[in-house]
Amino acid sequence: MHEMSLTESVVRILEGEAARHGFSRVKLVRLEIGELSHVDPESILFCFGAVAGRSPLTSGAEMKIVRAPGQAHCLDCGDTVPLADRLAPCPRCGGARLVITGGEEMRVKEMEVE
Amino acid sequence: MCTVCGCDTPHHHPGHDHGHDHHDDHHDHGSSRMIQVERDILAHNDGHAARNRAVFAERGILALNLVSSPGSGKTTLLCRTVEALKARMPVAVIEGDQQTSFDAERIRATGAPAFQINTGKGCHLDAHMIESALARLRPEEDSVLFIENVGNLVCPAAFDLGEAAKVAILSVTEGEDKPLKYPHMFQAASLMVLNKTDLLPHLDFDVDACVAHARRVNPSITVLMLSARTGDGLDPWLEWIAERRRHTLAHRAESLEAKLAAVRATMDSSG
Structure with a gap:
């Protein structure tokens, strides 16, 4: 399950930030996960629950996930369109040739620390 | 310097100057602070x-x-x-x-x-x-x-x-x-x-x-x-x-040729 690797990457980022900013505990971490990204937010939350307790830095930390909307460029009508499903047709012209331009983000946005 | 808490570390306070909702965040001033990270998880x-x-x-x-x-x-x-x-x-x-x-x-x-x-x-x-x-x-x-x-x-x-x-x-x-x-x-x-x-x-x-x-x-x-x-x-x-x-x-050939040309130019100018 690659969500576990990704969650460990999140913790690695938090450790790096702790060294940089000099804090000892993360109370809240907020991620941005695009609607079209290849991770399941529920799995990330589950994995974070399993991983967070391993370190005093993240023990007891809460994770919140913000979804970034999907967006694509349609090769048929040339428009930039919202897209909630990777396999959906263009909502403007019904075309199937879409190049995804947004919604694949996987970022650590911000955190509350002490 | 942050005008909310006065500290010099780049960070962020909930409740102003951004789009999404933070009303559910506890923000205990003095003991905790928000830090903007903006780092790709796969970085x-x-x-x-x-x-x-x-x-x-x-x-x-x-x-x-x-x-x-x-x-x-x-x-x-x-x-x-x-x-x-x-x-x-x-x-x-x-x-x-x-x-x-x-x-x-x-x-x-x-x-x-x-x-x-x-x-x-x-x-x-x-x-x-x-x-x-x-x-x-x-x-x-x-x-x-x-x-x-x-x-x-x-x-x-x-x-x-x-x-x-x-x-x-x-x-x-x-x-x-x-x-x-x-x-x-x-x-x-x-x-x-x-x-x-x-x-x-x-x-x-x-x-x-x-x-x-x-x-x-x-x-x-x-x-x-x-x-x-x-x-x-x-x-x-x-x-x-x-x-x-x-x-x-x-x-690779292009990049090697560029390197070679740079060495030749250095050689010529040092002559």
Whole structure:
């Protein structure tokens, strides 16, 4: 399950930030996960629950996930369109040739620390 | 300096100057603070991937990341490919599996150098594993490096290894709907190889539907059909590799010529 690797990457980022900013505990971490990204937010939350307790830095930390909307460029009508499903047709012209331009983000946005 | 709490560390307070809702955040001033991070979760992997890509460019190595479900015939295709290419160009292989070195042994039997990575519980190769493997395997300059990923149509899609292209191998025994079921993988791939075509007469596999599904998730994907077992259709695949390698070599030649010109210019100006 690659969500576990990704969650460990999140913790690695938090450790790096702790060294940089000099804090000892993360109370809240907020991620941005695009609607079209290849991770399941529920799995990330589950994995974070399993991983967070391993370190005093993240023990007891809460994770919140913000979804970034999907967006694509349609090769048929040339428009930039919202897209909630990777396999959906263009909502403007019904075309199937879409190049995804947004919604694949996987970022650590911000955190509350002490 | 922050006008809310007066500290000098870049950070952020909920409740103003941004779009989304923070009313549910506790913000106990003095003991806790918000810090803006804005870091890509894959940044660590992507950093290693960028280093691998620089090594490949510098040394003229064409790296191909072969992805598929288990049992698609990746290793059989690789053995056959190595046999066909080894007289024409240097070839090396990195094998990824959770356990065993069976695949690396199969490759070495063809005479090509191979390095086995065992991921243990891991479901994919990452760029750091490849960086370590490169230090051990040391593929020749101007060679083709095949990286056989862990058999899995989900997780390897997320991890850039620094390769020139991902090649998705799909066998016709798996069903034509796989590109729709695992769209991330087929979207990340430059080429889809439909393998085991010798079995088509015995199956209901709809080739046209499969290609249409692949193009639906990735309009620019190239599709080749072959049978690694019989060798039928192997030549277009070998030509696809040779063409990609010509690009890699052309880039390297350009960069070496630029370096040479810079050294000549330095030599002339110092004369």
